[in-house]
Amino acid sequence: NAGVTQTPKFQVLKTGQSMTLQCAQDMNHEYMSWYRQDPGMGLRLIHYSVGAGITDQGEVPNGYNVSRSTTEDFPLRLLSAAPSQTSVYFCASSIDRGTPYEQYFGPGTRLTVT
Amino acid sequence: GIQVEQSPPDLILQEGANSTLRCNFSDSVNNLQWFHQNPWGQLINLFYIPSGTKQNGRLSATTVATERYSLLYISSSQTTDSGVYFCGLDDAGNKLTFGGGTRVLVKP
Numbered sequence: 175n176a177g178v179t180q181t182p183k184f185q186v187l188k189t190g191q192s193m194t195l196q197c198a199q200d201m202n203h204e205y206m207s208w209y210r211q212d213p214g215m216g217l218r219l220i221h222y223s224v225g226a227g228i229t230d231q232g233e234v235p236n237g238y239n240v241s242r243s244t245t246e247d248f249p250l251r252l253l254s255a256a257p258s259q260t261s262v263y264f265c266a267s268s269i270d271r272g273t274p275y276e277q278y279f280g281p282g283t284r285l286t287v288t
Numbered sequence: 289g290i291q292v293e294q295s296p297p298d299l300i301l302q303e304g305a306n307s308t309l310r311c312n313f314s315d316s317v318n319n320l321q322w323f324h325q326n327p328w329g330q331l332i333n334l335f336y337i338p339s340g341t342k343q344n345g346r347l348s349a350t351t352v353a354t355e356r357y358s359l360l361y362i363s364s365s366q367t368t369d370s371g372v373y374f375c376g377l378d379d380a381g382n383k384l385t386f387g388g389g390t391r392v393l394v395k396p
Contacts, residue, residue, distance in 0.1 A: 205382045216374055216386030268382050276336035277382060282329055
């Protein structure tokens with residue numbers, strides 16, 4: 175298994191540009207989520223999904239959109255990038271059968287918005 | 289929402305030393321994990337431990353859910369143990385709230 179994969183690894187955007195961060199998992203996990211990590215801080219939840227067609231907001235959802243059309247993929251879209259979105263973005267997945275399970279994280283995407 | 293506090297914020301160790309990292313939380317939890325973020329930024333799962341004690345090599349962890357804390361023990365530390373250690377937890381599901389981390393530097 176490749177586990178959780180993320181692309182790209184690095185990205186530089188100009189203010190106002192849009193882009194999609196890709197996340198995929200091959201473990202047939204129901205639950206997927208996106209976190210951001212700002213310098214010197216812990217991770218904060220942006221959006222999450224408990225299955226295909228179901229998404230919900232986390233702690234810091236503003237400026238981001240998600241959709242989940244398949245079990246494997248959970249892309250994160252930045253509609254109009256702002257310097258405040260400069261961060262490292264992590265995707266995670268886990269089993270979700272009504273009780274919590276261990277989460278597995280991807281390698282991260284380092285995004286800089288100028 | 290649930291509050292998470294980790295201590296100490298920074299730790300400098302001589303290779304071979306033992307240490308204890310602490311994670312305090314404000315409410316009962318159903319999901320608690322410890323992670324190591326290595327110098328390259330990758331998050332590595334250490335323990336899934338909503339309660340009880342687990343050991344994996346030189347690392348062990350204990351969660352006392354009734355008293356709302358978890359401890360991570362590092363024994364005989366090595367330079368490869370350097371990095372940031374995070375606890376992440378949730379009171380009802382998979383939506384983890386993270387502490388601010390403990391930055392560990394192990395000197396040779």
